[in-house]
Amino acid sequence: MGNMEVNQDTIAHLAKLSDFALTEDESARLEADINGIVNYISQLDELDTTGVEPTYQVFEMENIWREDEILPQEADREALLGLAKEVKDNHIKVPKVL
Amino acid sequence: MKTASKDISAMTLVKEALTKAHQYQEQYHIFNYLNDTEAIRKAAEIDERIKRGENVGRLAGVPYALKDNFLSPEGETTASAHILEGFTSPVTATAVKRVEDEGAIMIGRTNLDAFAHGSSTENSYYGPTKNSKDLERVAGGSSGGSAVAVALGIVPFATGTDTGGSIRQPASFNGVYGLKPTYGTISRYGVVAMASSTDCVGFFTENPEDMDLLMKVTAGQDPNDMTTLPDFYDREEKFDDPIKKIGVIKDFDNEAVSPEIRACLSREIEKLKAAGHEIVELNMPALKYALAAYYIITPAEVASNLSRHDGVRYGFRSENVQTLDELYNNTRNEGFMPENKRRIMIGNFVLSSGFYDAYYLKAAKARTLIIQEYAQAFEKCDLILTPVSPNPAFKLGEKVDNPVAMYLEDMMSVSLNLAGLPGLAIPVGETTNGLSLGLQLVGPRRSDQELINFAKRMRGDHESAEDEHVDLMGGND
Numbered sequence: 159m160g161n162m163e164v165n166q167d168t169i170a171h172l173a174k175l176s177d178f179a180l181t182e183d184e185s186a187r188l189e190a191d192i193n194g195i196v197n198y199i200s201q202l203d204e205l206d207t208t209g210v211e212p213t214y215q216v217f218e219m220e221n222i223w224r225e226d227e228i229l230p231q232e233a234d235r236e237a238l239l240g241l242a243k244e245v246k247d248n249h250i251k252v253p254k255v256l
Numbered sequence: 257m258k259t260a261s262k263d264i265s266a267m268t269l270v271k272e273a274l275t276k277a278h279q280y281q282e283q284y285h286i287f288n289y290l291n292d293t294e295a296i297r298k299a300a301e302i303d304e305r306i307k308r309g310e311n312v313g314r315l316a317g318v319p320y321a322l323k324d325n326f327l328s329p330e331g332e333t334t335a336s337a338h339i340l341e342g343f344t345s346p347v348t349a350t351a352v353k354r355v356e357d358e359g360a361i362m363i364g365r366t367n368l369d370a371f372a373h374g375s376s377t378e379n380s381y382y383g384p385t386k387n388s389k390d391l392e393r394v395a396g397g398s399s400g401g402s403a404v405a406v407a408l409g410i411v412p413f414a415t416g417t418d419t420g421g422s423i424r425q426p427a428s429f430n431g432v433y434g435l436k437p438t439y440g441t442i443s444r445y446g447v448v449a450m451a452s453s454t455d456c457v458g459f460f461t462e463n464p465e466d467m468d469l470l471m472k473v474t475a476g477q478d479p480n481d482m483t484t485l486p487d488f489y490d491r492e493e494k495f496d497d498p499i500k501k502i503g504v505i506k507d508f509d510n511e512a513v514s515p516e517i518r519a520c521l522s523r524e525i526e527k528l529k530a531a532g533h534e535i536v537e538l539n540m541p542a543l544k545y546a547l548a549a550y551y552i553i554t555p556a557e558v559a560s561n562l563s564r565h566d567g568v569r570y571g572f573r574s575e576n577v578q579t580l581d582e583l584y585n586n587t588r589n590e591g592f593m594p595e596n597k598r599r600i601m602i603g604n605f606v607l608s609s610g611f612y613d614a615y616y617l618k619a620a621k622a623r624t625l626i627i628q629e630y631a632q633a634f635e636k637c638d639l640i641l642t643p644v645s646p647n648p649a650f651k652l653g654e655k656v657d658n659p660v661a662m663y664l665e666d667m668m669s670v671s672l673n674l675a676g677l678p679g680l681a682i683p684v685g686e687t688t689n690g691l692s693l694g695l696q697l698v699g700p701r702r703s704d705q706e707l708i709n710f711a712k713r714m715r716g717d718h719e720s721a722e723d724e725h726v727d728l729m730g731g732n733d
Binding site for chain 1: 570582
């Protein structure tokens, strides 16, 4: 992985995954920045991790369940809908999908 | 800290804090929002309750500053990011609720690097906060505004979040105490998420005693944050030996760390030896890889957590849109800061198919090795003393265009977050040109109170040493 080269195709793909409408200038700048960062993080290559289990949560917690019941909430529907820019008939309005 | 009573009113405390806040704001740019009206209303209410003889709580009338990534209905919660502009939260973070239930009064929301992405508070949509000791230098970050608010004496405490050093580094850049508790000690409910497996809520204070009080008030399990640990702070009566074995990490003693920081650590070690503590040298070779692992794991979590900001349900929405896709893409492109975009894209890179094993899985394994290395270290010592950052506060603009140089500032702070350990930044003097120097005390998980107690003792030892020094100097007045 040490020689992984991030080019404009990679940037376009990552922008799509990230939902960014990047400008050309931004894309050029990000290509340089992300190459620098990938180059830095690739030093992990040197570390021998043979037979080591990964850690995703430091206390190794498993799923914690709660009772399936409706509890009183701080914010009601009106307060939450009130945060959106446009609301119509209790729905949030967005531009056409297709 | 001073609390309101029959002798001193909450109104006096709050007005004093607000006056200072307004006075310093223009020069230092500490706050994104000042809560004058609501703070004064609450102070009057507390004073009324004191007059009636009610118990108003352990933080009665104490003014405090809130990092602007904690949700509460007082002022917009912006996380210093354009994309949250206009968002006033209908819910209140658990940490906010707990300090306010004890009578604390929020006087303002403090500046940060947008979404807490940064080590200088320069990545804020609203502009940088200045260092409390030198206006040409950075406040540190990401909780820069909170650190400066305490350092300038505006408030006795401020909240912070620490994902990779965001409390400890600005604390040491400004000469105050900053605690990143054991992962899961204080609820993250109502805090703008950055990286869920390393995010911690903590505080800035002027002294370790106030830190202890704030931990007693806020630590503990919360049904709204399933990752909070069963209550442990101030619960277990443990024998806390005043004489400690203190670990020093040899791997950090190299030219990547500035001579001033290394000299500062050596001085503190000599003082600790003189006070009777034993120094243990530690070799921790995996720590060298902590920064690389951190800048894989946290961007991956950032990419997931920040995908919710799409301009649909709250905050900023781009005007310039015809379709739903344009709404998402333009809102996110206009609403995020360059550093937010870098981290989201790096996160999507390390998680994408073909790279997942080489980067994300590899980093998760490195994390295990780092956890093991600390566990072995704590078999040899009770706590570890290390620098927080390789340099004292740097100049504004010096690193902001070089992401890797900025990331390197976090090299000695991030391993604690990966391992879930508590770290307490303590102020230990100044450089020859007056910049603050700080070190951090690190302990095993759930040793938060021992760290605070040890910091109290270190301060006591220093104060008596200083008294002696004054005596030897022949009674300066």
